[in-house]
Amino acid sequence: MTLKRNSKLLEELSNVNSLLNFHKIASDNSIVPPQPRFMRVVMDISNKCNLRCRMCYFSLDKCFKAKPAYILPETFSNMARDLLPHAASLTLSCGSEPLTSPYFIDILKISSKYKIPSLDFATSGILLDKKSADAVIENGVTDVMFSVDSPKKETYEYIRRGASFDRLVENIEYLVKRKESCKSITPRLRFNVTLMRSNIQDIEDLVVYAAELGISELDFRHLVVYEGLGMETESLVNHKELANYWLDRARKKAKKLGLSIVVCPENFLTGEDKRRNVIQRVVSPRIKRIISKARRDPKYAIRAGYSRLVNLLGIRNIPFLYCYLPFSYVLINAGGGVYPCPHCHSEPPYGVLTPDVSFEQIWCGNSYEKIRRKILIEDPPEMCKKCPALGLAHPENTDFFVPREN
Secondary structure (H helix, E strand, C coil), X not given: CCHHHHHHHXXXXXXXXXXXXXXXXXXXXXXXXXXCCCEEEEECCECCCCCCCCCCHHHCHHHHCCCCCECCHHHHHHHHHHHHHHEEEEECCCCCCHHHCCCHHHHHHHHHCCCCCEEEEEECCCCCCHHHHHHHHHCCCCEEEEECCCCCHHHHHHHCCCCCHHHHHHHHHHHHHHHHHHCCCCCEEEEEEEXXXXXXXXXXXXXXXXXHHCCCEEEEEECCCECCCCCHHHCHHHCHHHHHHHHHHHHHHHHHHCCEEEECCCCCCCCCCHHHHHHHHHHHHHHHHHHHHHHHCHHHHHHHHHHHHHHHCCCCCCCCCCCCHHHHXXXXXXXXXXXXXXXXXXXXXXXXXXXXXXXXXXXXXXXXHHXXXXXXXXXXXXXXXXXXXXXXXXXXCHHHHCCECC
């Protein structure tokens, strides 16, 4: 996409006044898919968590002891009317524990009416009682993602402070049995694993244990270090060869057992085989993904794939030509704050939903227009240049592993 064409696109996007109008312009320019359901919606329906995991900002008193805030069912219903007809996916969690909300089941019931292709949430699993588990199946939740970092009780409870490994397993087993008794193929069950020095040697065994429990998917992500938690030495950027060794073993074990790894960091580049690793671990997987996307949506995939490839080869100074999130993603926190990205740490919201301020007004408003403009002119804001999500694909860049504000 040339800068000249971007200028025209910027002018068109600056004048949008509805989601339908935005979608038409963005899809015509291959920024978003042509399907009406083009948005990924993520909501924290609660601002609370029942655990104080060592790597999480809920370990800090200012977060853990904050005044409770919950999205009320009537508030959620109002949001849903504007937003969910455009949603390809809805995730009812981001950084908080959704099961701390007293309205969790009510919100599931409202969500189910919109027949969203993907309806999911992440949880520690500790609060997933039988009533909640039944509601998950009855209301068509497609995926439940359990935060589990080790198959060893001692390690798991060391990392997930306040959790009970036995309770976790009991709750997962109940959900699996209810699925079987209902003859339901959903929800798919996933382990979300935070990779760090304390658990990296456990992840191969965790793959095995996941298969035994009936987990079908795994999501491996690097620890995001938050200031004030003292977790800097746990970051695997300080233990690269160890991380590579165990990630390789975990990948092989998952393949052997038929488990899908939906997200996994690339290996760190180390030693004399650095050039070979670039081809095997970085270039080759990206080419395969570009081909896969091209089959589904050629114009969108070719443009996105080209921008990523040229940046990977060092032609540009930033990892990607632009980020798609401000064009198709929204995060809404329990207070109604709206953000364009899950990694907007310490950033003010781009708007706050109230009875007088709709989502559409925020989506088409100045803050969203500004970040889209910066991305399209290849001048992304500083928070984008240090995005921790980019550390998955570019582990050689230490900027993505710097401690984050919270």
